[in-house]
Amino acid sequence: MxxxxxxxxxxxxxxxxxxxxxxxxxxxxxxxxxxxxxxxxxxxxxxxxxxxxxxxxxxxxxxxxxxxxxxxxxxxxxxxxxxxxxxxxxxxxxxxxxxxxxxxxxxxxxxxxxxxxxxxxxxxxxxxxxxxxxxxxxxxxxCRYRMSECMMCRKKMRAFELEDHHELCPAEIVKCPHCEITNVRSDHMKHLGECPEHPIPCTLSPFGCKWIGARKNLATIHQKECAYEGIKDFLYQQKQREDALHEELNYARRGYESLNSQLEGINTQVSHMQDSLSAMFPSYFQSYRSQDMYNDDEPITDLNDVPLSPQEIIMSDNERLKNDIETITANIASLELKQNVALMTETLRMQEEMQSLRALCHGLRMQMHYVLMERRGNVGGPSTSTAGANATPGASTSTNAPTNPINGITRMRNWIGWSFILRRIMITFRLLM
Structure with missing residues (x-):
């Protein structure tokens, strides 16, 4: 800084x-x-x-x-x-x-x-x-931050780091405290693992042997006299069983902790659900809220007086809602069947009416065709009165005798009436379609 x-x-x-x-x-x-x-x-x-x-x-x-x-x-x-x-x-x-x-x-x-x-x-x-x-x-x-060099390994570092480096320098000469042999620090730890004078415990010390002595005396002297040497096979087998049991116990403990955490999560969700349902349906949770006012010192004489827990109330409500849903489903199916039958009946009736209307329209069309053909024959046909054989000579004869005006008006009225009826039928037919 x-x-x-x-x-x-x-x-x-x-x-x-x-x-x-x-x-x-x-x-x-x-x-x-x-x-x-x-x-x-x-x-x-x-x-x-x-x-x-x-x-x-x-x-x-x-x-x-x-x-x-x-x-x-x-x-x-x-x-x-x-x-x-x-x-x-x-x-x-x-x-x-x-x-x-x-x-x-x-x-x-x-x-x-x-x-x-x-x-x-x-x-x-x-x-x-x-x-x-x-x-x-x-x-x-x-300055303690100046660059310095280790005299043994020639490694450069800060001066304050050099003080700790001397205790760990791999090139420093270290003398074994047990056999007085000198080695560089990098080989010193390897030497301690082989030094015959280095004190070590008995290999059966985990089972209770308390002997500690020079490494060279372990195989030559102590193992011949160790009380645990004769039963070491049994001890190792027992240790393997204990390790297996410990492993199973740890596995069961982890499973138990996992189940506990899941149970806590479920309890939290149930608590939140209870709060939400209490706010939405307060009447169903009234008996549970009155449980705090229940006197624990008085004996329970009637099982109906025992207040229900929220879980029991939720289960009963679920059953009731399930029954209601099944009833509604059955009613909907019955109503749908009735609607299908009514629709089929109405469809058949409308088809019959349409057939009758088609037949009526066909009859009207034929009648209109007949009326039109008759009218065309009266208008464009030959004269109804011709000169007789006994006509007076020199008298004038008419080539186109006039038709009866009353018959023409009657035919026109009939034609207009049938046209009006046909138009009404066509409009009704389009509405039904």
Whole structure:
């Protein structure tokens, strides 16, 4: 983590000057030499930041209380800037040992480039510790984040990692504490697995043997005297049975835990369902709610007085709903059968009516054809009266005798009546179709 020196940015108001500063160069607000001096129309001079803060609270000059606004301020004359910048001041790091003295406007440059007592972050990014500039070189040489090399395996790492690396370095020479043989650390663990002087427990220690001794004495001395050696086959068989039983027990335990989790999930779902059904059908759960008011000290004399649980109520409601659904299904089937029979009967009746209407229409068509043919024969036929054989000579004879007008009107009326009846029948037939 990188850090910065808190004195990198100089506060010009808090500098220590070598001599007493002229009172004409002192700001009447902060009582320090001017910093970026600003002049008011009334002739007073203030630090720029000081007068800005003063005008935020009151729009008047802090000295003579005359009206003053930010737009009225102007930068002070150049000679004022030069006089306050040329004041001699000590380095802000004088308390750490820096004896530098210089003009005020050069102090910031001195801190950033020349001051040996400025705090700088360590050159190593992982460290970031603030160190005096004069001590930077010595710090880098001893910093715990510097790169170092193991003298045994020549591996490079940070200095703080090297301290722990010495205990695990595979190239370091390690002496066996049991047989005094030296090996590199990478081979030391292998040697401990073969060292004849390394103390080990008896191979039957899991069954109760408490002997611990040198590896070379296990086969030559102890196994001949071990009380468990004669029954080791039985002990191993017993251990296999125990392992099998433990495995079965663990399997049963996992199954039990799985069933418990499923049961908890089912209970949660049932509880939510009870709440939903209680809100939808409060009358069915009234007896269960009254169970809290039931007196447990009084004996139950009638089984009908025992309040039903929500599960029993739900089951009874399910049976009732199932019976209702079966009844409704049977009624619907019966109604559908009746509707089919009625539809078939009505269809047959309509077919008979349509047949009769077709026959009637055919009869009317034939009659209309007869009427039309008769009318055409009367209109276009030969004359009904001709000149007789005994007609008086010289008398005029008529070639087209006129027909009876009463018979023509009667035929026209009949024709109009039959046309009207035929039109009504056609309209009725279209409606039935």
């Amino acid at each position: 990188s850090h910065t020196d808190p004195m990198a940015e100089v506060d010009l108001h808090n500098l220590t000057f070598t001599e007493t500063v002229n009172a004409n160069l002192i700001c009447c607000i902060c009582h320090a030499p001017f910093v970026e001096p600003m002049a008011s129309p009334c002739g007073h001079i203030f630090c720029e930041s000081c007068i800005y803060q003063a005008l935020e609270s009151a729009s008047q000059c802090p000295v003579d209380r005359s009206p003053l606004a930010l737009s009225d301020l102007k930068t002070a004359v150049k000679i004022i800037h030069n006089m306050v910048n040329e004041l001699q001041t000590y380095c802000p790091r004088v308390s750490f040992g820096c004896n530098h003295v210089g003009q005020r406007h050069m102090i910031e440059h001195h801190l950033k480039n020349d001051c040996e007592y400025t705090l700088l972050p360590c050159e190593l990014e992982e460290c970031g510790e603030l160190i005096l500039k004069k001590d930077m070189n010595s710090h880098v040489e001893t």
